[in-house]
Amino acid sequence: MPETMKVHAYRIEPFDQHGPLEDLLPDIRRDNLDDRVFLVGNPPRDVRVEDIRYRNGHWFMDFVMFRTDHGPGRASHVAPIEGFEFEEGETFGEETACMYVPDTGHLIVQYNHFGPRAGTMQDYFSSYSEDEAYAFDFLPRYDETTERQFQNRASTRKVRYKIDTRFFNDRDRQAGIPLHQALDMANQSGGQEVEVVLSASRSRSDALRSRAERMVEYLMRRAGDESGFVKTLKVGIIPNVDDKTKTLDLIAERLQIEFTDMRVGEDFRFPREERYRALTRAFNGWRQRNIL
Amino acid sequence: MHLHAHSTVGANEISYSMRLIWEQVYPYVFASIAAVVWWRVGASLPTASVFLNASITIGSIITGFLSTSMAVVMTLDSPIMQRLRETDYIKDLTSFLGQGIWLSLSFSIWSLLGFFLDTQSTLFGVIWVASSVGAFFAFVRITRIMLKIIRRP
Numbered sequence: 309m310p311e312t313m314k315v316h317a318y319r320i321e322p323f324d325q326h327g328p329l330e331d332l333l334p335d336i337r338r339d340n341l342d343d344r345v346f347l348v349g350n351p352p353r354d355v356r357v358e359d360i361r362y363r364n365g366h367w368f369m370d371f372v373m374f375r376t377d378h379g380p381g382r383a384s385h386v387a388p389i390e391g392f393e394f395e396e397g398e399t400f401g402e403e404t405a406c407m408y409v410p411d412t413g414h415l416i417v418q419y420n421h422f423g424p425r426a427g428t429m430q431d432y433f434s435s436y437s438e439d440e441a442y443a444f445d446f447l448p449r450y451d452e453t454t455e456r457q458f459q460n461r462a463s464t465r466k467v468r469y470k471i472d473t474r475f476f477n478d479r480d481r482q483a484g485i486p487l488h489q490a491l492d493m494a495n496q497s498g499g500q501e502v503e504v505v506l507s508a509s510r511s512r513s514d515a516l517r518s519r520a521e522r523m524v525e526y527l528m529r530r531a532g533d534e535s536g537f538v539k540t541l542k543v544g545i546i547p548n549v550d551d552k553t554k555t556l557d558l559i560a561e562r563l564q565i566e567f568t569d570m571r572v573g574e575d576f577r578f579p580r581e582e583r584y585r586a587l588t589r590a591f592n593g594w595r596q597r598n599i600l
Numbered sequence: 601m602h603l604h605a606h607s608t609v610g611a612n613e614i615s616y617s618m619r620l621i622w623e624q625v626y627p628y629v630f631a632s633i634a635a636v637v638w639w640r641v642g643a644s645l646p647t648a649s650v651f652l653n654a655s656i657t658i659g660s661i662i663t664g665f666l667s668t669s670m671a672v673v674m675t676l677d678s679p680i681m682q683r684l685r686e687t688d689y690i691k692d693l694t695s696f697l698g699q700g701i702w703l704s705l706s707f708s709i710w711s712l713l714g715f716f717l718d719t720q721s722t723l724f725g726v727i728w729v730a731s732s733v734g735a736f737f738a739f740v741r742i743t744r745i746m747l748k749i750i751r752r753p
Binding site: 477491 | 686687688
């Protein structure tokens with residue numbers, strides 16, 4: 309029976325003066341499986357790159373996250389559900405495949421609810437090498453209309469965002485936020501969430517100042533790391549001068565494709581090659597329509 | 601649209617990475633400035649020997665206080681401390697605590713050496729000023745941070 313699999317797209321930007329991802333990937337390929345395991349993400353989990361290969365100018369990678377929480381059991385209609393038997397050191401592994409295109413810096417990522425998400429992969433790549441400093445930003449790509457309207461907007465009139473202010477993380481530190489300021493951020497709100505609305509005045513010619521624009525940029529990349537820090541991000545823009553204000557939801561309108569013809573194997577997993585193929589199809593489709 | 605992680609450097613704006621660096625170096629910056637000013641002005645330390653006693657006392661109190669704080673802070677288990685430990689910020693916290701302790705200890709030791717060396721010499725004075733200002737700001741830095749940590753349990 310066909311099952312569904314979602315695919316998202318990101319653009320990867322090396323942070324500041326750091327090296328590009330394609331410099332790091334051959335190092336990962338060279339390492340042994342157990343050397344590739346790192347504790348990353350929030351909450352921290354062991355993650356590793358299970359499979360990595362270079363084909364036709366694209367890097368294909370399959371991530372595995374070692375689950376430590378409540379997992380599935382073995383079930384059938386005629387018998388009660390029971391657990392699996394594991395050897396010492398074994399646990400459930402959740403797989404997430406991705407494809408990196410060095411030419412354009414795009415990362416096409418499978419969505420697995422239980423597997424490593426974009427933020428975890430970002431942390432993984434950024435902390436992989438002890439010697440070289442690598443740091444990456446994962447910028448989510450939006451659907452065609454949203455991307456076009458946002459890029460070509462005449463002005464920004466309103467930003468509405470909701471953030472979970474108790475969070476500060478390594479990304480903040482890499483962005484250069486000093487410790488005392490990170491603590492201020494954590495202390496500032498009584499509740500767990502803060503909702504902020506910035507709007508320009510009623511005059512049509514008024515627009516939000518550049519600080520608000522930079523706030524939007526910052527929140528977009530934090531929304532991309534899927535850490536749950538940015539819960540809502542809606543921007544009211546004027547697409548072209550004389551247009552009416554349009555609201556873009558920069559969380560929901562992410563570029564996404566859903567494959568409905570995936571088939572699980574006998575072990576109830578999508579075969580790796582199937583997943584790689586889906587990523588290629590997604591990328592080629594977007595490429596053809598000039599979305600990426 | 602090209603996205604940058606921090607704001608561009610402008611008249612009234614400092615990029616975020618500079619703020620992080622500033623937090624890490626400002627005690628030494630102020631210590632250097634104070635030392636240079638002291639040297640330029642050609643000032644010299646008070647001659648009374650009890651002056652060295654006072655210096656040693658202040659340095660020791662600060663050293664003792666910070667060492668005790670280190671023990672207390674490390675056992676704190678509030679959500680903020682847990683979050684700190686999950687990030688690289690914990691390195692900053694322990695580093696600032698360590699720098700506070702070493703700088704104030706060095707200040708005490710240098711003052712103690714004043715009983716053997718010539719406290720009126722330029723060299724002694726400059727190093728005394730540098731270590732006292734450095735220790736002071738290192739102490740301010742870590743105390744500010746610890747107050748923020750305990751503010752919300």
